[in-house]
Amino acid sequence: MITFKTVSASSIDALMGIESACHSHPWTHKTMQSCLVGRYFNLAAFDDTQMVGFYIGEKAGPDFTLMDICVAPAFQGQGIAKQLLDKFITYGEQHSAENLFLEVRETNTRAIKLYERAGFSEMSVRKNYYPSDDSAKNGHEDAILMGMTLLFS
Numbered sequence: 001m002i003t004f005k006t007v008s009a010s011s012i013d014a015l016m017g018i019e020s021a022c023h024s025h026p027w028t029h030k031t032m033q034s035c036l037v038g039r040y041f042n043l044a045a046f047d048d049t050q051m052v053g054f055y056i057g058e059k060a061g062p063d064f065t066l067m068d069i070c071v072a073p074a075f076q077g078q079g080i081a082k083q084l085l086d087k088f089i090t091y092g093e094q095h096s097a098e099n100l101f102l103e104v105r106e107t108n109t110r111a112i113k114l115y116e117r118a119g120f121s122e123m124s125v126r127k128n129y130y131p132s133d134d135s136a137k138n139g140h141e142d143a144i145l146m147g148m149t150l151l152f153s
Contacts, residue, residue: 002080004087007044007054009036014051015044022070025130035067043087045071045080055084057091064092066102069111081111085118089148097150103143105130112144120146 007015012033019026027035035056036042045053053071057064066088071080092100102120104111128140 002083003046004043006042009033011051015054018051018054018070018072021073043084045084053080053084055088057088062098064097064100081114085114089118093150100148100150103145106142106144115146120148123147
């Protein structure tokens with residue numbers, strides 16, 4: 001059974017292990033550490049005591065941004081990313097966010113479909129935003145900016 005809890009800097013090694021396994025150009029240790037305090041919030045997924053995924057969000061006024069979401073490769077395809085995304089959306093609703101934003105590599109079609117099914121829609125494109133190992137793209141690829149407006153009654 002998967003459980004969820006927020007984590008602190010004491011979990012940095014577990015976070016970085018998943019981050020490095022999931023991304024060709026992972027965040028640095030320093031960046032990850034800076035995103036565990038202040039205006040940032042997080043939630044990690046655990047299988048017993050082992051961290052298997054996480055998200056990091058940022059509060060910027062009335063808007064929240066999904067900064068990072070990762071599931072360890074051995075646990076992908078089990079719905080954990082969907083659960084984490086649902087919990088990010090719920091957190092935004094519970095904390096009166098007006099809009100939720102994220103960006104995703106144009107080649108990450110699985111993530112794009114997940115975000116669209118959750119209610120996010122494409123807003124714009126940042127050209128050559130992400131570093132890439134694809135020399136045909138001159139070492140960069142576009143970021144798709146997606147957003148969702150939260151409605152309150």
